[in-house]
Amino acid sequence: MITQHEARSVAILGSTGSIGTNTLDVISRHPERFNVFAISGYRNISLLASQARQHRPRFIVVPDADSERRLVSELDGLAVEVLVGEQALVEIAEHPEVDVVMAAIVGSAGLRSSIAAAGAGKRLLLANKESLVVAGHLLMDAARAAGAVLLPIDSEHNAIFQCLPATLPHQGVQSVLLTASGGPLRSLSLSELEAVTPAQAIAHPNWSMGQKISVDSASLMNKGLELIEACWLFDLKPSDIEVVIHPQSVIHSMVRYRDGSVLAQMGAPDMRTPIAYGLAWPERIDSGSAHLAFDQSLQLTFDKPDRVRFPCLRLAEEAMAQGGTMPAVLNATNEVSVQSFLNACIGFTDIAHINERIMERMGSEAVESVEQLMEIDQQARALAVQAIAEQG
Ligand code: NAD
Ligand code: MG
Numbered sequence: 001m002i003t004q005h006e007a008r009s010v011a012i013l014g015s016t017g018s019i020g021t022n023t024l025d026v027i028s029r030h031p032e033r034f035n036v037f038a039i040s041g042y043r044n045i046s047l048l049a050s051q052a053r054q055h056r057p058r059f060i061v062v063p064d065a066d067s068e069r070r071l072v073s074e075l076d077g078l079a080v081e082v083l084v085g086e087q088a089l090v091e092i093a094e095h096p097e098v099d100v101v102m103a104a105i106v107g108s109a110g111l112r113s114s115i116a117a118a119g120a121g122k123r124l125l126l127a128n129k130e131s132l133v134v135a136g137h138l139l140m141d142a143a144r145a146a147g148a149v150l151l152p153i154d155s156e157h158n159a160i161f162q163c164l165p166a167t168l169p170h171q172g173v174q175s176v177l178l179t180a181s182g183g184p185l186r187s188l189s190l191s192e193l194e195a196v197t198p199a200q201a202i203a204h205p206n207w208s209m210g211q212k213i214s215v216d217s218a219s220l221m222n223k224g225l226e227l228i229e230a231c232w233l234f235d236l237k238p239s240d241i242e243v244v245i246h247p248q249s250v251i252h253s254m255v256r257y258r259d260g261s262v263l264a265q266m267g268a269p270d271m272r273t274p275i276a277y278g279l280a281w282p283e284r285i286d287s288g289s290a291h292l293a294f295d296q297s298l299q300l301t302f303d304k305p306d307r308v309r310f311p312c313l314r315l316a317e318e319a320m321a322q323g324g325t326m327p328a329v330l331n332a333t334n335e336v337s338v339q340s341f342l343n344a345c346i347g348f349t350d351i352a353h354i355n356e357r358i359m360e361r362m363g364s365e366a367v368e369s370v371e372q373l374m375e376i377d378q379q380a381r382a383l384a385v386q387a388i389a390e391q392g
Pocket of ligand 2: 154155156368
């Protein structure tokens with residue numbers, strides 16, 4: 001039976017990134033279902049202009065007046081309104097004509113617009129895991145109060161969402177199994193890890209992603225951030241979550257039930273699958289992803305994570321256990337230390353050292369507001385920059 005749909009109007013915040021371009025790819029396969037209402041970018045203005053020519057959004061958001069000038073000249077008279085700055089991202093996220101917000105900005109820069117979309121009761125497709133890490137309580141409260149539909153795009157959380165019972169409370173669930181590929185440095189010794197270059201760290205074996213999350217995957221910080229993300233999304237404690245190394249990235253996560261059943265969601269490592277799931281939920285649509293083949297040998301192996309060689313996972317567990325503003329501190333210092341590693345200013349193993357030092361220096365406070373969290377974020381960044389300068 002063919003059903004008629006009214007096209008959903010989608011705002012893609014962070015459209016020039018890895019998740020953003022994959023979202024536009026899925027949308028372009030279903031022009032009858034989705035309209036691109038707005039897109040946003042940061043540095044890659046030429047890509048933003050070419051996306052505008054192809055998808056004809058009503059609005060484009062850029063960070064500053066200089067980017068606006070360059071974009072307008074590249075658009076060459078195309079009928080689209082260009083908006084500037086973080087407040088414009090918030091206005092788009094809340095815009096009455098927007099049905100769906102894809103939150104695909106990287107880092108805590110995506111926080112305000114994610115909370116705005118939740119508070120406006122949108123369908124929020126949350127790729128920006130950092131906003132849950134920094135302000136999980138505020139984001140979940142805002143979504144609940146406004147009746148927003150929050151669908152996780154992170155592949156693991158999307159898998160868990162698919163494997164959990166549809167109704168709350170999650171009856172009969174024993175634990176959640178959060179899978180991790182282990183990244184490209186999984187089998188290196190501690191001394192080999194000290195000498196790792198940025199190029200080695202971002203060469204992920206299974207997924208093609210932005211640079212920051214690729215380094216986080218190599219350090220297992222990504223799994224740590226995802227553990228915090230899962231606690232907020234599914235109302236879990238860290239002790240409810242088992243991290244499992246699964247190098248093939250075929251199983252995207254699992255749910256263990258009291259009766260002995262384990263439900264897993266599998267698929268090719270292609271973010272278009274969770275993106276298509278979020279866009280069309282509760283329906284299923286073609287995503288463009290290759291289908292898994294079972295007529296040839298498919299190896300699935302599992303292992304335990306090593307918190308000694310990869311201390312960032314332990315730091316995230318500790319941050320969540322301490323609670324309050326500590327996850328925000330960890331997220332901020334990690335953004336600085338990862339960037340500093342990518343700039344070849346510190347070594348790979350220094351990422352965890354700097355993060356741990358700043359967590360100890362800052363301590364934890366009770367969460368009060370987004371403003372307070374953004375201030376803590378700035379303080380932690382400043383301390384991390386200082387610690388890196390002293391070390392160099
Ligand atoms: P990316 O670096 O490829 O893209 C980031 C996007 O954010 C770009 O559009 C960029 O222009 C924009 N941006 C960067 N800094 C900004 C700022 N200060 N203000 C406004 N916009 C800014 O990153 P990505 O890999 O697409 O990841 C995006 C988010 O999705 C991250 O939170 C990441 O953890 C999450 N995620 C990504 C993947 C993946 O496969 N790439 C998987 C799971 C979760
Ligand atoms: Mg993930």
